[in-house]
Amino acid sequence: MQWSGELQSGYLLRRYKRFLADVVLDDGTEVTVHCPNTGAMTGCAEPDSRVWLSVSDNPKRKYSMTWELLETEAGDKVCIHSALANTLADEALADDRIRPLVGYPSWQREKKLPTGSRIDLYAAATADLPECYVEVKSVTLDCGGGLGAFPDAVSKRASRHIEDLLALRDCGARVVLLFAVLHEGIARVTSAADIDPDYARNLRAAVAAGLDVFAYKAEISNAHMTLGSALPVSV
Template identity: 55%
Template sequence: MQWQPALVEGRLIRRYKRFLADVRLGNGEVVTAHCPNTGAMTGCAPEGAKVWLSPSTDPRRKTPFTWEMVEAESGDLVCIHSARANALVDEALGTRVIAELGDYPQWRREYRLPSGSRVDFYFPEQSQLPECLMEVKAVTLHQGAGRGAFPDAVSQRASRHVNELQQAVEQGQRAVLLFAVLHQGVRSVSPAAEIDPHYAESLCRAVEAGVEVLAYRAELGQDDIRLVEALPFSLP
């Protein structure tokens, strides 16, 4: 995925009210950017950190920039825009980077289930392939020594998604949870049991029931971002 238009570099002054961040641009101007991440962003919002923003020309926007990337405390690049994960997965499916799903010729995004909730990706049944549901979660939490974890804050919504995937498996469907790793320092993924034990327990039950878990690492740059390789996943 190309960054279009080109990103604008600055320095983080502070993140506040969850969705706002003040940034000093290279010309000295201070702007307020939208922060598209509802999590704790542990290690990803240090004061003075180098950040990259995407500009908007929409006159209806209250903030002219969106915060996309940061140079974390570890020195690694991190994409903090969690909604980018789905677009990256969509692109990776098209280029057959995600080998475990490479045989599906088509898929739909934001598919509404009979229950009324939505799933990130839906793969229709094919001749030799079962119907498949997939949820995507962005990983930005780095716990040191290459260990990544999800979530970085208690998330009832994430637990609900895991439970829905388990229900799908119990009803005879295939279900996949894919962790899109948006932190360049992460080399493995596991549930953050110490942060959200309920989520970790739900995921353990789901895996035991047959939910598949994948993790894929993104390669980040100032020009583009893309998923490039699978990473190991482990339960606590």
């Protein structure tokens, strides 16, 4: 994934109201920017952190800049734009970089289910493979020692997604939960049982019932991002 233009850099003043942040650009200008992350952003919204912003020329936007990247105190880059996890996963699947899912000729984004819910990615059955549904989750919570966890806040929605996947599994489909790790300092992934014990319990039960869980880490730069290497997952 290439950024649409050159990213602007600065330093974070504060994040507030979930979707807003104040940033001082390198030239000293203070701006309010869109924060495209609904999570707690634990460890990823510290004041004075180095940040990078994309710029939109859409005149209808109230805030022309979007916060995309952050550098942690340890020097690791983090993508805080959680919705980009789906784009990265889609590209990785198309390029056969998610090895356990190689073999499907094409993938559809935002597959609508009869229940009205949507699954992030879907591949139709082939002669050799069952139809496959993939739910993508962005991981940025660094617990230290290279351990990353999901979610970073209690998420009933994430548990509902597991229920949707299991219902599809009962109908004979292959179901996958893909953790897209958007933090350079994370080397392995687990469920955040201390934050959302219900989600951790539901995930363990789903794995026992046939849910596949994989984690892949993004390579992050000011020019592009790519979902590349597989990481170990424990649930």
